[in-house]
Amino acid sequence: MMRRIHLYLGLFLGGLVFLSALTGAALVFYIEIDEALVPGLRDVPSDARPASWQSVYTALQRNHPERTGAWRIEVREQGGPIPVRYHDPVETRGELFAPLMLWLDPRDSSTIRSGFWGQYPATWLYKLHWQLLAGTTGTIIMGIAGTAMLVLLVSGLVAWWPRRGHIRNAFRFKRSAAPVRRLYDLHKLTAISILILLFVVLPTGVMLELPQYARPLLERASPLFASPAIHLEPRGRAALPLDPLVMKAKARFPDGKLAWIETSADATAPVRISLARPGEPSRRFPRTTVWLDPYSGQILAIRDGLSESSGDKVLNWLHPLHAGEVLGLFGRLLVLLTGVGTIFLVVTGTWRFLLRRRRPIHLKRRQRSEGGQEGG
Template sequence: MSARGIVRRVHLWLGLSVGALFVLTGLTGSLLVFYPAIDGALHPGLARVAADARPASWQAVYDALRRAEPGRDGAWRIEVTPDGGPIPVRYYAARETRARAFAPLMLWLEPVRLTVVRRGFWGGYATTWLYDLHYRLLLEKPGALVMGIAGIVMLAMLVSGLWAWWPRPGGWRRSLAWKREAARSRRLYDWHKWAGIGSALVLVVVAATGVLLDLPDQVHPLVARASPLFATPRLRSVPNGPPLPLDTLVDRAERALPGGALAWIETPADAHGVVRVNLALPGEPSRRFPRSNVWLDPYTGRVLAVRDARRDGGGDMLLDWLHPLHDGEAFGLAGRWLAFVSGLVPAVLFVTGLWRWRVRAKARARAR
């Protein structure tokens, strides 16, 4: 058998073995591209909050959280949405889900009255369950390893498909032809071929970034060998009277990194903790999860450490781009729609490939 024939056989069996998983990750990934909007649509209580409403102060938001959940003394992570509306908040140290790798308590506050309009645990409602299915097959950390390995196999499937199709010199016109009046097997091949050609670059990028996101324990040490990675500073404060209002600390953080858009505020985990303010600086690929941070002493307001993601080394820059490339956020709304459509393509590839294989198998059986 020729090399091309071997590659075709490999592509076939990879498609039959992991094709269904490729479809699952693609379809769930398409939905997750717009999961905050979908999540909001599924919960009418959020829709009743004015879309542009904003809180009077961030300290008032924190005080409301402490009143609503008086037994939770750990750090709260408050998301600052660009357009206002319900305020999403995370509490990572929830005792109810302590046994799980990642299952924070999720709250949404009405920004004017500062009342809790929604409450739940990550993984306990539809969009986060879908996220865990896409990312870890609902299997916690072992599931991420499985998905990372499966992603490598999917990359091999994509590359083998391109290799099997790649025209010989002088054969481009014939290889790109679409035969409308051909037999069913050929028409299925054309659908499969053009779906693969048209989406190959995007699918390779999405699959490759997915592998790197699923295998941080394996990827980060390798990246660090080539370029040292930023290490989150271990900081502690010394209680010295009452803490300053969060708004004062946010203002000092914004002065430390001018031009940044406020994205997250993380309150201290205990009396010796610090406040972390997350800012999206111009040029960062992700607005929702930027990498620039300012750490402050909650009692004195002193800036303890600063990370300007624009000054990150090559390794950190690579890691910073993974998620925004994976879900298309790096290229705005157009990039998100491109990621959404690309997630539908594996279903087209799987159905046309499987259908054609069945048609050809039946034809061979009849011939025998």
């Protein structure tokens, strides 16, 4: 029964599994690949830093006066080009996620590159992997497909599980066997090799695709953090420069490294500073956050990324685990291996199915009489 479930589910999902694994493997190093394709980014010294963060924001206001909402400035630990996002451009309003993306030269805050997320190669690939280029509908399809892939994985594991006394045979590769048997051995040994990794990548991917279902389930077990609703009274004076606000946030969490600066969305909104602290799973997207009054510098609210509820801890670990970030370069290489291995599973499984369909009828009867030695 499990063999049939595995077979037909694999045939049904094969194309989507192949696409997901291929794009996922490519995305492991998508930032590096993306920046390698832009000569202007490579020309900026890797350790270059801006004179001040206020000078960066002033340049954004000067060059984009029509964009009066919040800017999100990414702060890279190593320096180099400064990535900036504007999350509410009128040009892509209505899309699930399509901010304006800019890269600034830290030496003079000039724009090196600009584009809308999803419209240049690396993010187009990310959009394909995440939502099949179909917005919310695509994320639901991918979430359901990811759940079905888990069933595919479990059914294959159950179908393969060796009987007592046959454990050694279950891990063998028969070099002298017929091609269909060798393909089966390659298929099973590859699956065994990446089994644990798949049981990490698939569930985290499903939860990332379907947060509208994952979050309520987690909240039943543990309260989740809600961003504070802060509304300030407009002042009749100019806001403080960003740099003293950054220093105030860093003084609140002295072990934190600056990760993001989000400017005020309007005259009534706070400035938001994100800091990466030792022990948080993601350096790029940490949870420790400080909300500040842009006029007085007063701290209005904080989020301590090291004192999260159990539900928030689960959410915080999803993306770092799915992308391998949690283990640094080694973790990313493991995720790359998982994607390549999954592609190989699709290829060997499909190839074996086609070979079995083409075999003469007497060989099929012979295999059935041998009692399923291949394990499905």
